[in-house]
Amino acid sequence: MTGSLVQRLLAAADAPDPGVHLAAEDPEAVVAVAMAEVAGRTVLYPGPATPLTVQIDVDVADARQISYLLAAGPDGGQARPGRADDPWVRVRYDLAALVRDVFGPAGPWTGTGRDVVMKDEPGPVEYKPDDPWLVRREEATRAAYQALRACEPYRGDLAALALRFGSDKWGGHWYTSHYERHLGGFRDHRLNLLEIGIGGYHEPDAGGASLRMWKHYFHRGSVYGLDVYDKSLLDEPRLTTLRGDQADPAMLADLARRHGPFDIVIDDGSHVSSHVITAFQALFPYVRPGGVYVIEDLHTSYWPEWGGNGTDLSDPATSVGFLKTLVDGLHHRDRLHDGSYQPTYPDLTVTGLHLYHNLAFVEKGRNTEQANATWRPRNDPMRDLPDPQRSAGE
Structure with missing residues (x-):
């Protein structure tokens, strides 16, 4: 081996x-x-x-x-x-x-x-x-x-781990039940998980609560955390910290080539809308088919100081507005158009979206289901899809 x-x-x-x-x-x-x-x-x-x-x-x-x-x-x-x-x-x-x-x-x-x-x-x-x-x-x-x-895997619930390590995914927020619903099936897998945002700001030995929570919940997983500050003092077996800015797509792609592909990516980083969109566009190609991309704290999508927009609720430059475009992309084969439209990578590979208060889960796969009412006039933009894993560097 x-x-x-x-x-x-x-x-x-x-x-x-x-x-x-x-x-x-x-x-x-x-x-x-x-x-x-x-x-x-x-x-x-x-x-x-x-x-x-x-x-x-x-x-x-x-x-x-x-x-x-x-x-x-x-x-x-x-x-x-x-x-x-x-x-x-x-x-x-x-x-x-x-x-x-x-x-x-x-x-x-x-x-x-x-x-x-x-x-x-x-x-x-x-x-x-x-x-x-x-x-x-x-x-x-x-x-x-x-x-x-x-000597045996932890079998308790995620909320208990959040409390044990001080993660705000339960209490500060109420995310853990949603996480268990969507990620519980990965629990026994040998997976790769990346979380953007480690916490603790500039203090080198502070933060990492969620990373420890994930390490014990996914007891067979390799957990990576990305932060703009050096957090290497938090490294331990199966938990590795990485340094970089989620607004840098080249760095993200290099990180994913070295440590991915990933089964789960969680964006709990800056929450600035442009950063959220940049990270998704850079990392989603490196999520394995069947994997999940998660975006937390969507409330900042409505706050101008975070690059949000509280008046134009469909603004695609905001986190929530961008997610709304993924809904349209999910149904791209049913949309009527003049033939000039070409599907994007998310159009072809997003297979499901689940939204909760301040929290979104985006499922990865091959969006190839047959369009409804195929007799309606439209062009068929579906082509031979690239192998998502091959595009992710496998």
């Missing part, structure tokens, strides 16, 4: 026998990447009130065992190589099962390849609520829960 190690592990997790694909990999590197993913997920689950270390032992070829110590606690924790003298919780995995659980599609645990051992009672225990051993055992149970859940 080619590509980054994370991408190879995602592909291996799809295979009936992940171990076949892992035979060519360095087990130390595989376990390190898996433990980084697990550690990043611990923040999603409640843990012990007092930090407690969970030892995770991974059986690899030649009877070797690679051990990591995962710090469980109220705010999650990090993982590092090592072993504890007498751990309260010990999780034992074989390597293929670890890759399957961490990087595979969501589903119930298969019941194979994993064992959990809790520390034995030291002797007769007086079962009182404040017994120190029992209190610690309760904390260890919570630590085990946090560690084991982090």
Whole structure:
């Protein structure tokens, strides 16, 4: 397999026998990447009130065992190589099962390849609520829960992730239910997602709430964020920040050639109408067929200071006015004209639009449905369409 190690592990997790694909990999590197993913997920689950270390032992070829110590606690924790003298919780995995659980599609645990051992009672225990051993055992149970859940994909809802990471896609706005309706089907896919606008303005370590939300919701996805400021301090496994201006079409096309094609593009950037239109025209060709392009915060389309127009509501130079042209393009085969009209790329590839308050979803595909009332006089501008993926650089 080619590509980054994370991408190879995602592909291996799809295979009936992940171990076949892992035979060519360095087990130390595989376990390190898996433990980084697990550690990043611990923040999603409640843990012990007092930090407690969970030892995770991974059986690899030649009877070797690679051990990591995962710090469980109220705010999650990090993982590092090592072993504890007498751990309260010990999780034992074989390597293929670890890759399957961490990087595979969501589903119930298969019941194979994993064992959990809790520390034995030291002797007769007086079962009182404040017994120190029992209190610690309760904390260890919570630590085990946090560690084991982090070894599997997150299955909760998007709003909970928005709250956890501080994204305004729920609360400041009410977008998450719409996102789940239109993007929930991608959840188990190995996808590429690009979001324009990272947040935090000029502060290099601020922002990124939505990117983290998307990373955990699309637990097998590669998430990219674009901002005019350098946000590289926010980079982590499966989350990459890029620097650039969404008003620069050449930069956007180069970015898409290097990191695309994309399954999902989300414009939560400047919200200036001209920038929104420029980004759509530059990036929509690099959305895969079946993918979705999303534009947020459409209220600025009516505000002159953002390049909007509150009087001419069909002004195509505004974000909403431009979306209205996509509606006409969606029906271009039914429009009567003198034969001089030639369909645009969006006319040929936009297959659906869904609009909500301040939020639009544009679906990508091949707009080739037969026109209604074909006997009406019109020319047929449909030609052999280019392969959208080939035009996107695949």
